[in-house]
Amino acid sequence: MSQSRDSGQTAAPAAAAGGDTTRERILSAAMEEFARHGIAGSRVDRIAKLAKTSKERVYAYFRSKDALYAAVAAREYVVIAEATQIDPTDLPGYAGRLFDYFVARPDHHRLITWGRLELPGTATGADDPTQAAITRKIDLLRQVQQAGQLDPAWDPADVLALVNQIATTWAAQPELSDAAAAHAVDPTTAARRAAVVTAVERLFPQAR
Numbered sequence: 476m477s478q479s480r481d482s483g484q485t486a487a488p489a490a491a492a493g494g495d496t497t498r499e500r501i502l503s504a505a506m507e508e509f510a511r512h513g514i515a516g517s518r519v520d521r522i523a524k525l526a527k528t529s530k531e532r533v534y535a536y537f538r539s540k541d542a543l544y545a546a547v548a549a550r551e552y553v554v555i556a557e558a559t560q561i562d563p564t565d566l567p568g569y570a571g572r573l574f575d576y577f578v579a580r581p582d583h584h585r586l587i588t589w590g591r592l593e594l595p596g597t598a599t600g601a602d603d604p605t606q607a608a609i610t611r612k613i614d615l616l617r618q619v620q621q622a623g624q625l626d627p628a629w630d631p632a633d634v635l636a637l638v639n640q641i642a643t644t645w646a647a648q649p650e651l652s653d654a655a656a657a658h659a660v661d662p663t664t665a666a667r668r669a670a671v672v673t674a675v676e677r678l679f680p681q682a683r
Contacts, residue, residue: 488542493616497526497528497532497536498536500526500527501522501523501526501528501532501533501536501537501540501543502543502546502547502550503526504522504523504525504526505522505526505543505544505546505547506547506551506582506586507525507582507644508521508522508525509544509547509586509589510569510586510589511582511584511585511590513592513593514544514589514590514593514594515593516540516542517540517544519533519534519540519543534608541594543592544589544590546657547586547602548586548587548590548605551583551586551603552587552604552605552608553604555573555576555583556608558572558576559572559573560572561578561615563612563615563616563618563619563624563625564619564624564625564681564682565681565682566625566634566675566679566681567672567673567675567679567681568672568681569638569642569675570638570642570671570672570674570675571668571671571672572640573638573639573642573643574642574643574645574646574667574668574671574672575668577642577643577645577646578645578646578664578668581646581649584643584646584647588647589612591597609635612631613631613635614631614636614669616631616634616635618630619682624682625679625682626679630681634679637678638675638678638679639674641671641674641678642671642672642675645667645671648659652667655667660672
């Protein structure tokens with residue numbers, strides 16, 4: 476069966492529509508494997524073993540390793556969006572929730588980062604769930620600008636990018652987290668979170 480780079484996903488067996496536990500086990504095992512080894516370094520046979528199924532069964536659901544990664548990443552983006560819930564009138568609070576999410580789940584940040592490194596420029600369609608979520612957030616930011624609750628001088632796309640970048644500063648730079656734990660005046664995670672929230676507050680104050 477082909478293992479070529481292809482982010483498309485085959486139609487899963489009919490049982491998946493009713494909540495196929497094999498498929499869920501595969502996705503959970505793949506999440507762990509991709510986060511640990513990246514895409515190129517991951518092995519489908521290890522994923523199958525962890526999922527207590529066969530390699531052939533994995534390929535019955537996902538026609539390539541990249542397709543499997545795409546499914547795992549898409550699911551993760553949905554989980555992040557639900558867990559962090561952007562409030563365009565309270566961007567400091569949103570940044571704090573993003574910080575909390577990735578501090579608790581550094582492996583999830585690694586999973587996303589591997590995709591950005593190994594699958595750059597992957598074409599996404601208009602129905603791509605990740606792009607749809609980003610577009611929705613940008614639209615929400617534009618609406619609060621129009622309502623006078625956010626400085627309209629900023630492009631809402633820049634606002635979203637900057638808030639996300641600030642919120643994930645420490646997750647994206649674990650070596651600086653180690654340095655802060657050893658050398659910062661206040662070495663606690665709470666201090667790092669406070670810095671993130673304060674930075675976003677100064678750029679994009681909470682609407683009053």
